[in-house]
Amino acid sequence: MVTIIQVFHKYSGHKCKLKKAELKDLINNEMSHFIMKIHENDTLDQLFADLDQNGDLEIDFKEFIALIAMVTSACHELFTPNPTLQ
Numbered sequence: 001m002v003t004i005i006q007v008f009h010k011y012s013g014h015k016c017k018l019k020k021a022e023l024k025d026l027i028n029n030e031m032s033h034f035i036m037k038i039h040e041n042d043t044l045d046q047l048f049a050d051l052d053q054n055g056d057l058e059i060d061f062k063e064f065i066a067l068i069a070m071v072t073s074a075c076h077e078l079f080t081p082n083p084t085l086q
């Protein structure tokens with residue numbers, strides 16, 4: 001949990017919000033073990049629009065947590081044995 005907060009602030013700075021380029025850097029530098037790096041601007045635009053729930057073109061910590069939840073959920077599915085294969 002502390003790591004998530006530290007990483008967020010490392011990229012958001014004192015304004016505590018991520019702009020699109022900062023979100024891209026965060027994902028590509030810190031989360032590349034979990035999700036694919038973002039190379040396409042379309043992919044970044046889509047992800048950013050999904051996360052930016054209040055439409056202010058910045059990602060606050062609450063909106064960022066939705067990304068963490070999404071990635072954690074995806075990881076959980078990867079590591080959970082599929083009962084239909086057993």
Ligand SMILES: [Ca+2]
Nearest residue numbers: 052054056058
């Ligand atoms: Ca926002």
